[in-house]
Amino acid sequence: MEFNIVNPKTKSELLGAIRKENHFRFGAGCTDLLMELKKKPEKDLTVINLSFVKDPLFTGIKKSAKGLRFGAMFTAHKIVVNEEIKNKYHVLHEAAFNLASTQIRQVATLGGNLCTASPSGDMACALVALQAECELMNTSGKSRMVPINDFLIGVRKTALKKNEVLFGVAVPANKKTTTNIHSGFIKIGTRRSMECSVVSLSYHVQLDKNGIIIQAGIAIGASAPTIRFAESACEFLIGKKLKTISQEEKERFADKVLSYASPITDIRATAWYRKEVLYNISKSILE
Amino acid sequence: MKKQLKKNKPKIEVLHEISFTLNEKQVSCKIKASTILLDLIRDVFELKGTKPGCHEGECGACTVLVNDAPVNSCLFLAVNANGKNITTIEGLTNHDGSLHPVQESLVNNGAVQCGFCTSGMAMSIKAMVNHFENSHHVPGEIRNDFPTRDEIKKFLEGNLCRCTGYVKIVDAAEKLFAKEEF
Numbered sequence: 001m002e003f004n005i006v007n008p009k010t011k012s013e014l015l016g017a018i019r020k021e022n023h024f025r026f027g028a029g030c031t032d033l034l035m036e037l038k039k040k041p042e043k044d045l046t047v048i049n050l051s052f053v054k055d056p057l058f059t060g061i062k063k064s065a066k067g068l069r070f071g072a073m074f075t076a077h078k079i080v081v082n083e084e085i086k087n088k089y090h091v092l093h094e095a096a097f098n099l100a101s102t103q104i105r106q107v108a109t110l111g112g113n114l115c116t117a118s119p120s121g122d123m124a125c126a127l128v129a130l131q132a133e134c135e136l137m138n139t140s141g142k143s144r145m146v147p148i149n150d151f152l153i154g155v156r157k158t159a160l161k162k163n164e165v166l167f168g169v170a171v172p173a174n175k176k177t178t179t180n181i182h183s184g185f186i187k188i189g190t191r192r193s194m195e196c197s198v199v200s201l202s203y204h205v206q207l208d209k210n211g212i213i214i215q216a217g218i219a220i221g222a223s224a225p226t227i228r229f230a231e232s233a234c235e236f237l238i239g240k241k242l243k244t245i246s247q248e249e250k251e252r253f254a255d256k257v258l259s260y261a262s263p264i265t266d267i268r269a270t271a272w273y274r275k276e277v278l279y280n281i282s283k284s285i286l287e
Numbered sequence: 288m289k290k291q292l293k294k295n296k297p298k299i300e301v302l303h304e305i306s307f308t309l310n311e312k313q314v315s316c317k318i319k320a321s322t323i324l325l326d327l328i329r330d331v332f333e334l335k336g337t338k339p340g341c342h343e344g345e346c347g348a349c350t351v352l353v354n355d356a357p358v359n360s361c362l363f364l365a366v367n368a369n370g371k372n373i374t375t376i377e378g379l380t381n382h383d384g385s386l387h388p389v390q391e392s393l394v395n396n397g398a399v400q401c402g403f404c405t406s407g408m409a410m411s412i413k414a415m416v417n418h419f420e421n422s423h424h425v426p427g428e429i430r431n432d433f434p435t436r437d438e439i440k441k442f443l444e445g446n447l448c449r450c451t452g453y454v455k456i457v458d459a460a461e462k463l464f465a466k467e468e469f
Contacts, residue, residue, distance in 0.1 A: 004301060005320035005366055031362045034323070035343055047320070051367045077356070101445025102411065104344055106356045107363065193444035194345050 001037050003045040011055045011141075014048070018165060019139045021046045026165065028073060028112035031104050050111075058167060067173035072111025072166045076123065080105065088174055091204045091217075094185035095126035101193050111166045114151065117158045120197040120222035124152065126185055128219035128227045129202035130171050136160060137167040145170070152226045175215050178206040182242060186281045190268075197222045198269040199277045201257075203285050205237065213237045223261035223278055233257045233282075245286050254282035305369040310334075310378025318365050325349045325360040327368070328375055336376035336406045340447075347446035350407040350414075351375050357414035359445070376406035379413060388463060389413050396459040400450035408446050412460050415442045419464070433464040 006021070008014040018024070027033050027047040037045070050073055053059070058071040063084065079085055079096035086093040099105055099113075099122045113123040114134065127148055134151040137143045138161070148169075151159045160166060174181065182205040189195035200221035208214050216234040221227050233256035240249070263274035306315035309332060316331055328337050328351065337360060340348030344359040351360045352374040379387045386394065389412045399405050419434055434442070439460045440453075448456060 001321050002319075003321050005303070005364075007303075007366065027364070030364055030367075031344055031359075034362050034364070037321075038342070049364070049366065051364075052369075100344075101347070102414075102442055103347060103350055103357050103359045103445040104362075106353075106358050 001034075001041050003037065003042070003047050005047045005049050007049045007052045009052050009054060011053065011058065014050070014053050014165065015137070015139045015141060017048050018163060021048065024048050026050055026115065028109040028115075029075070029104075029107035031100075031108055032112065032116050065173065066170070068171045070110050070169045070171070072109065072114075072168055074110045076100075076105040076108045076110070076113075079110070079123070088181065089126075089130060089171060089204070090181065090183035091129055091185050091202045092123065092126040092171070095122045095187075095202065098122060098185060098187050098192075104194075110169055114148075114169065115158055115160065115166055117152050117154070117156050117226070118196075119155060119224060119226055120200060121227065122185070122187065122197065122200065122221070124148075125200050125202045125219050125221035125227050126204075127169060127171070128152070128229050129204045129217040131217055131229070132172075133170045134166055135168040135170065136164045139163045143167065149226075149229055155225050175206055177208050177214060179209045180207040180211070181205070182207065182285075184285070186285070188277050188281065196268065199223055199263075199274050199281070201278065201281050201285070205242065205285075207242055211241050211243055213240050213242055218257060218282075220257060220260060220278060223263045223274055225262075228260040230257045230260045232259070242286070250283045250286045253286060254279045257282040303366055305366060307368045307370060308372045310374060320366060322365040323361060324351070324358075324363040324365045324368055324373075327365040328360060328373075334375050334377050338403055338406055340403070340407075344445075345447070346404070346407075347411060348404050348407040350410040350446065352410055352414060355414065355417050357411050357445075374410070374413075376409055379409060387413070389416065392459040392463040393456070396455050396462060398452060398455040398459040400448070400452045404446060404448045404450075408443065408448070408456055411443055411446050412463065415439065415460065416463065418442070433461075436461060439464075 006017045008017050024046045027049045059073045060071050062069045076096040076099050113121050132148045133145045135143050146159055153159055186201045187197050188199045189197055202219040204217040205213055206215040216237040218230040218233045219227055236253055236256055258279050261278055263271045265271045302317040304317050328334050338348040340346035342361045344362040349360040350357050354372050389409050439457050
């Protein structure tokens, strides 16, 4: 494994490096990148190392009336220990907490998880349920906001252009009338740690003071070439009282979630198994 | 033959100068861009306590502390050690050569079998001590906020033991927290 490295320290140095380098990869937490390069070295590659870029908008978190705004270099560990995320965006807390292992979470970043664009990305799945937006910055320093579903376009493919970097991620605030949140992340695998999901499900359901669902975000991972937002399943839930959803409605909901799945059979599980599990865990979140 | 010689001709490499704190000592060195922290620790600084296991972040045998946080040194670019504070198992031992309470607890609880995972386990347990100290404990107060057995297991999820001696390892960590001081 051989490569060159550049270590930009500011935003302008980072944008300059993107302009200058021809054949490059970004290195954030590097846990996926190093594994990939160990297995499949790339010739004349330059790694643009993002670890030394000092910019709070790139590394930190900011709360506003619009919601939360993460820098792309915000780590999984920082998400896990953040109380605001734990209480109000529990799905993201659980996804980060179930990611890989304690050691990996120290260095793994939100931006890295998104840009790897794995169909089984844990934090990415939670962000799809939360309907986050990605802030892509080009080399002239101009940003564009891209809905996360348009950002993840295929297996290891994103909408990121050659002259752009994922700078931050914005998560919209919960509704003002929300008094209760039913939010979580279910990861099915053959073991608990260091596992690539066989199937994963993110849900972020907001309830008003009467227990009526006023907003819902459901996303499925490892079930299609990209993480899918189960829009019709979300719409189905709106207006219903969570506690009194009938068995028949739960099944209709699970069918709607399943309609977004087109899983493959691979080394981890068969397509049939993935669908069965997805159907059952979808039903289980309404129990 | 000629062709092969040409192929093996070393390229001119750009070396990066880094300086960092290694087990409380300030050190500096010149490294290749692709040098991994694990190799730097073992081959350049000849500290062989950090064990190479899977080389892919699965087993945790190579765990070291970077600014008090546990990381897999096999997936950590040595360049990123620049300016940081790195602690290896050799730095855990007290200055007089006596064992750190984490190491003592592992020994006293029979948590060492073949020993290959032990240095990584010890570093992860030390990180856990730091974590729970910082997040809950106020010095001088009576501790009643020890991590549960499940929390200990969750924290040590990134460390594998091929002897499967997990019960004793978790015992060692649990008993460490039951003490007043670390």
